[in-house]
Amino acid sequence: MWRFAGLIIVIAFLLSGREPAAIPDFAPPVQGGMQLTGTFGELRGNHFHAGLDIRGAVGRPVYAVADGFVARIVVKGGGYGQALYLDHPSGHTSLYGHLDRFREDIATFVKRRQYDLESFELDEELNPAHFPVRQGDLIGYIGKRGFAFGPHLHFELRDRETQDPLNPMSFGLDVADTRPPFVEAIRLYELDERGNPLRGESQQVRRLASHRYTTAEDTLWVNGPSFGLAVKAYDQQNSLNNWNGIYQMALRQDDSLRFAFAFERYGFDKTRYLNAHLDFEEQQQGSWFHRCFRLPGNQLKFYRPSEDGGRLQLAPGEASRVTIEISDKAGNQCTVEAVVKRRARPLTPIYEQAYVYQLPYDEESVIDNGSFRAHFAPFTFYEDLYFQYTLVPEKSAGIYSAVHQLHDHLTPVHRYFDLQIRPNEIAPALRKKAIIAYCADGNNPYSFGGEWTSENRLRARVRALGNYSIMVDTIGPRIRPERWSGNMRGWEQFSFRISDNFPTAGDARDLRFRAEVDGTWILMEYDAKTARLYHVFDGIISRGEHRLKLTVTDDRENTTLWEGTFVL
Structure with missing residues (x-):
């Protein structure tokens, strides 16, 4: 397993055009064994998980994984809360997040800087002379600060030059694991000629053995020539029953490899493409499916190169056997098989959507009807969007424009887009209190802020579809x-x-x-x-x-x- 992990690292460096550094000997950041409540690459809200979540009680000591120095200290109310970044001679950075407290000398330095700056939040970069460390030195204690909903250590390894997160389990930080991943369900999608999903349907699976699954239906049927699959799968280690993320997946059609990925490294600038990797609409309703095909606008780099991007083809009346292989970092594997057949004659008419605007994912689009204006840069979306729009006149107190229903909140948006809304009558004294308010599916509105343009429109950068209007905020916290x-x-x-x-x-x-x-x-x-x-x-x-x-x-x-x- 160690040789296999080393090979992956070397290949990754060769593909990046840089010479690989020697694989360092990292020690665990905690003593007494690691229990994982989260693994590298796990699917999270709008991002892939960038490290390992290591279980531990508040106050459990945390240690430097290698020689180096404290290069950065971050303190904030959200995110990782209190975090340390250590740089190492090997060319790596290690990160320790959600700390309850730092070791005494670091804590003293942090408090002094907070009082100097009169700021709770701190983001301080340090030179090597401030806090040098040796492997195994105490640096802090496990906590639950920031957006941590239980005590644990969030631990990352990064490429120091690019700050790309790397899978720590490729550097010898293993845990006992003899349990294979398991499959909850799969989804079958019909695709158009550009690879856009037309419709998707979940399929139940049944277990044949501890590591083999098949679909509950003997045959899955499609109407058109192109289809794709997604899988809902998780992994567990020996010591805990948490449903953690998988490590890699391979899709085969009649034994021919058609699509694959492994969670070894990615760039933070690409992490939001998670919303293209998974089925976003299902995720919004609580189900997390890995797509086994690539949406047209998905720019993630860790997929196996493939001309068709996992889009599978069938001739009329043709059937094929499709196998999805799911593995964890320890090499345990499970498979799920399905027989997919294309009908000789479709039972349903060609799929059509009602829409107001057609927005190709790879083109710039501008919508301006006088009442609102939206400017979408290329690659704002992951697939062609048949955009639905409704203008709802609004007379309710506290709303100072029409309500603009921009498609629906179940469609993911990758890039911010410029939104401008023209108000109804609004008193001059209220203009500086005006906000672009967003509401999704009946939830309470939240504010994207906004500033007035010379055309008397309120303008803000937004990154969600749903209902937008102008409201005012005159109430203090x-x-x-x-x-x-x-x-x-x-x-x-x-x-x-x-x-x-x-x-x-x-x-x-x-x-x-x-x-x-x-x-x-x-x-x-x-x-x-x-x-x-x-x-x-x-x-x-x-x-x-x-x-x-x-x-x-x-x-x-x-x-x-x-x-x-x-x-x-």
């Missing part, structure tokens, strides 16, 4: 004391919850906050997933009576002030 008292003698911290009436997206800014005690800035830490804002007493605030002033500001510059007196 909400500040709710969570843990607060006038007498906090003996307390370890105080805390608040902050929220706003409009969640933000695109260029709209998140909530900003500032806290002062007796007129001097103090550090308030923020957990974005719970909207919790808190201060840990650390000796900076002296004993006695003090006054706290907390301000929170939203994207439209609405500000809320909270003040209170306390004794420490």
Whole structure:
């Protein structure tokens, strides 16, 4: 297995045109064995998982995997929360995310920089002399900061030059695994001549043995000459029953390899193409299918080169046996087989869609009806889009334009596109509070912000299809004391919850906050997933009576002030 992993690395470097570095000897970032709750390349919302999620209780020590130095420190309320980036002589970067705390000297440095900058958020690049490390040195402790919904270490290995994430399990960081992946279902798609899916239908599978599956129906039928498949599959390691991601897949038609991929490395600039790799509409409804064919606008580089991109062909009346092989990093494999046959004469008419505009995926498109304007750059979509549009006159209070129904929210959008909406009557005093509001499938609206153009249109960059209109945000954020008292003698911290009436997206800014005690800035830490804002007493605030002033500001510059007196 080690030789096979090494071969993959060498081939990847040769294809990239760069000389491969020697495969380094990385040590595990935790002691006592690794249990994985997430694997490299797993399908996540709008991105592939860039590393390993290693289970552990809050406070479990984390160690440097190789000699090097701390090259970057990031602190933020979302994302990886508290994270360390270590650079290594081998040409790699290791990342340790969701840390509860850093080791003492790093933590002291971080707090000093936060007070110097008067900012909770920090993104600091360091030179090698600041914090050199040896393999096995303590660097921090496992936590659940940032967007982590349970304590774990998010661990990555990257190519230091490109920052492309690499599969850590190709560098000797293995876990015990003798269990093959398993299959939940497959999907069958009919495709047009450009490879655009016309329709898809899920097919149940039945298990023949621990590692073999077939479809519940003996034969799957298609009407046209071209079709594709997708598979819903997961993997498990020996020590946990988590449904983790698969490592690789190969599609064969009558024993001929037609499509394959393996999760070894990718570029962060390509990670959103996950929405083309999977069936986005199914994912939005809770099912995660790997496509075994390439959508026309999918620019991921880890697929096996193929002229037809996994699009399979059948003549009228012809049948073929299709096999999907799914493997994990330890080499365990399962297969699912299906017999697919093309009808001699289609039972249904040629598939047609009602649409208002046709948007080729690889061409620039502009829609302007006077009331709204949308500009789509080439490759905004992954396939040709038969775009549906409806203008709904709106008289509801709080909405200052028609509602523009742009297709539907189940269609993925890769690139931001420029959207402009003309308002109905809006008072001059409200113009600076106006926002492009987005609503999908009856959910609460959120704000993409916006600025006015010389043509009296509100303009914003957006990256979703659904219902858009102009609304105004005149309401300040909400500040709710969570843990607060006038007498906090003996307390370890105080805390608040902050929220706003409009969640933000695109260029709209998140909530900003500032806290002062007796007129001097103090550090308030923020957990974005719970909207919790808190201060840990650390000796900076002296004993006695003090006054706290907390301000929170939203994207439209609405500000809320909270003040209170306390004794420490």
